Amino acid sequence: MSVNSNGPRIDLQLIADFIAPRARVLDVGCGDGELLAYLEQDKQVDGRGVEISQRGVNECVARGLSAIQGDADTDLVFYPDKGFDYVILSQTLQATRNPREVLEQLLRIGERAIVSFPNFGYWRVRLSLLFRGRMPVTRDLPYSWYDTPNIHFCTIRDFVALCEEVGATVESAMALDREGHSIGVSMPWWFWNLFGQQAVFVLKR
Amino acid sequence: MAAERARIANNEATEPSSKVVRFGADMPLKLDSGKVLSPFQIAYQTYGELNSARSNAVLICHALTGDQHVASNNPVTGKPGWWEVLIGPGKVIDTNRFFVICSNVIGGCLGSTGPATINPQTGKPWGLDMPIVTIGDMVRAQVMLVDHLGIDRLFSVIGGSMGGMQVLQWASAYPERVHTALPIATGARHSSQNIAFHEVGRQAVMADPDWRGGRYIEAGTRPEKGLAVARMAAHITYLSEAALHRKFGRNLQDRAALTFGFDADFQIESYLRHQGMSFVDRFDANSYLYMTRAMDYFDLAADHGGRLADAFRGTSTRFCLVSFTSDWLFPTEESRSIVHALNAAGASVSFVEIETDRGHDAFLLDEPELFSAIDGFLRSAARARGLEELA
Numbered sequence: 001m002s003v004n005s006n007g008p009r010i011d012l013q014l015i016a017d018f019i020a021p022r023a024r025v026l027d028v029g030c031g032d033g034e035l036l037a038y039l040e041q042d043k044q045v046d047g048r049g050v051e052i053s054q055r056g057v058n059e060c061v062a063r064g065l066s067a068i069q070g071d072a073d074t075d076l077v078f079y080p081d082k083g084f085d086y087v088i089l090s091q092t093l094q095a096t097r098n099p100r101e102v103l104e105q106l107l108r109i110g111e112r113a114i115v116s117f118p119n120f121g122y123w124r125v126r127l128s129l130l131f132r133g134r135m136p137v138t139r140d141l142p143y144s145w146y147d148t149p150n151i152h153f154c155t156i157r158d159f160v161a162l163c164e165e166v167g168a169t170v171e172s173a174m175a176l177d178r179e180g181h182s183i184g185v186s187m188p189w190w191f192w193n194l195f196g197q198q199a200v201f202v203l204k205r
Numbered sequence: 206m207a208a209e210r211a212r213i214a215n216n217e218a219t220e221p222s223s224k225v226v227r228f229g230a231d232m233p234l235k236l237d238s239g240k241v242l243s244p245f246q247i248a249y250q251t252y253g254e255l256n257s258a259r260s261n262a263v264l265i266c267h268a269l270t271g272d273q274h275v276a277s278n279n280p281v282t283g284k285p286g287w288w289e290v291l292i293g294p295g296k297v298i299d300t301n302r303f304f305v306i307c308s309n310v311i312g313g314c315l316g317s318t319g320p321a322t323i324n325p326q327t328g329k330p331w332g333l334d335m336p337i338v339t340i341g342d343m344v345r346a347q348v349m350l351v352d353h354l355g356i357d358r359l360f361s362v363i364g365g366s367m368g369g370m371q372v373l374q375w376a377s378a379y380p381e382r383v384h385t386a387l388p389i390a391t392g393a394r395h396s397s398q399n400i401a402f403h404e405v406g407r408q409a410v411m412a413d414p415d416w417r418g419g420r421y422i423e424a425g426t427r428p429e430k431g432l433a434v435a436r437m438a439a440h441i442t443y444l445s446e447a448a449l450h451r452k453f454g455r456n457l458q459d460r461a462a463l464t465f466g467f468d469a470d471f472q473i474e475s476y477l478r479h480q481g482m483s484f485v486d487r488f489d490a491n492s493y494l495y496m497t498r499a500m501d502y503f504d505l506a507a508d509h510g511g512r513l514a515d516a517f518r519g520t521s522t523r524f525c526l527v528s529f530t531s532d533w534l535f536p537t538e539e540s541r542s543i544v545h546a547l548n549a550a551g552a553s554v555s556f557v558e559i560e561t562d563r564g565h566d567a568f569l570l571d572e573p574e575l576f577s578a579i580d581g582f583l584r585s586a587a588r589a590r591g592l593e594e595l596a
Contacts (some may be wrong), residue, residue, distance in 0.1 A: 048553065054557075054558050054560070057529050057555075057557060058557050058559070058574055058577075058578060061525065061557050061578045062577040062580070062581035063581055063585075064581045064582065064584055064585025065585070066554065066555045067555050068544050068548075068554060068555060068556035069556055069557075069558055070544075075545070075548075076313050078545040078548040079548050080550075080551055082550075104243070169375075200296070
């Protein structure tokens with residue numbers, strides 16, 4: 001994955017749209033730095049990355065990004081309160097051991113937290129369980145149950161409930177279809193929960 | 206040959222073949238011990254040209270037994286500079302773009318004032334009359350050198366091991382003068398285990414009857430055996446078990462069977478003996494005592510009320526730390542605790558851990574991942590500072 005002539009992945013573009021120019025941004029689970037590189041180029045942000053895989057970190061640093069090896073579950077505690085304008089957790093929440101604690105940390109470190117995650121309430125996921133009786137293996141969730149890094153799946157509704165529990169205000173939210181396009185901005189939660197393949201939330205506390 | 210090298214090394218300690226700046230009585234060096242070193246001198250090398258904006262200076266800090274000859278032949282051994290894999294025309298630290306400075310540390314033995322340097326007050330080598338120096342003292346002396354060269358702000362300060370300690374000290378004490386800091390394979394303090402190894406080395410030197418209470422130069426002797434043993438013990442800590450096994454295993458040295466004696470039956474023994482003996486030709490035994498002590502005393506957090514983050518509070522320096530998976534002298538955890546402190550201080554920090562079995566010494570070797578990290582980091586830092594010509 002890299003920033004090509006067509007721009008970044010659509011879901012990354014959507015996240016970028018939430019971010020003000022020259023903001024201080026921490027990308028937790030930054031991978032090889034695709035989003036950070038795009039944000040630095042397009043929004044001139046002061047970006048930092050945390051990534052659990054050392055290979056990803058080394059690639060980030062080699063391409064000139066500021067990144068460290070770290071674990072969202074254990075290493076966010078070292079950051080000061082409100083040290084960033086935005087803390088991004090892109091497609092990583094479901095792989096953390098303690099998503100609630102991670103979410104609390106994001107809200108503590110950032111003025112705003114931007115969280116994207118795959119929606120386990122998506123109709124294809126439901127169908128797989130309903131008709132095949134098997135844990136879903138789809139294009140976007142390609143792992144078998146026994147080797148998946150995704151240990152804490154949730155649905156959009158589950159996530160909304162968690163936000164309420166931790167006292168986070170949802171400033172903005174959208175559900176994305178399989179291609180990463182935003183679906184029905186004014187649709188009710190149940191619709192998003194069924195037809196959203198993933199979701200992006202902007203939270204504040 | 207060995208005697209000739211020792212003679213050259215002795216001369217270099219007072220009259221270095223490199224550049225040297227001598228600070229007179231009007232510019233004393235105030236030491237952490239409370240003592241004052243004056244007059245004193247700093248031997249250094251430079252490579253490349255300082256640009257008109259004076260914005261392209263890179264300071265390289267050397268490790269325990271390193272010297273200022275980072276990218277040119279060593280005058281004692283005749284061997285290439287110790288970091289020529291990294292520094293030179295067209296290399297990652299490109300001397301066509303950067304003005305590279307490397308000085309011999311205070312307490313060293315290749316031309317900066319150290320125990321083997323002639324003390325102008327007595328006409329004899331300083332020996333143990335030389336006050337104990339710290340990492341902070343080394344850096345304070347480097348600041349005077351950088352001032353002497355007319356440079357306000359260094360584009361980068363880079364070093365591994367003891368050099369990395371100096372980098373941390375620079376960034377902590379002079380943040381406004383350091384745009385980027387690259388501490389490699391180092392720690393913010395010397396661990397108990399590391400102090401222990403250094404103590405073994407010092408005791409080996411001082412137990413050698415030829416050490417003569419530190420006055421061996423006047424006595425015309427050299428504590429070769431003690432210093433060689435110190436080097437042998439230290440050298441083991443620079444490698445890793447895996448690398449030793451890969452290179453030497455239990456292979457025998459030029460023989461088909463064990464000799465049932467104490468000769469160097471094994472290749473590893475022969476290798477270590479060679480490392481020890483070649484070291485004593487180029488390094489002063491007293492200087493080894495001072496260098497190891499400086500590392501032992503280093504504890505950046507203790508200097509800031511026990512909170513390492515306070516050593517970097519409000520810094521705008523951009524950091525990139527590097528560690529190596531098989532380094533057990535300065536394990537990754539040491540770097541990680543610095544990273545956490547920098548995070549807490551809100552600093553811009555990158556941290557790269559490189560997988561290798563080459564142990565602590567990996568920072569001196571041809572490690573492509575190290576080079577691509579340094580290259581990417583320096584180029585982006587140059588762009589961030591609007592120095593496109595350096596990026």
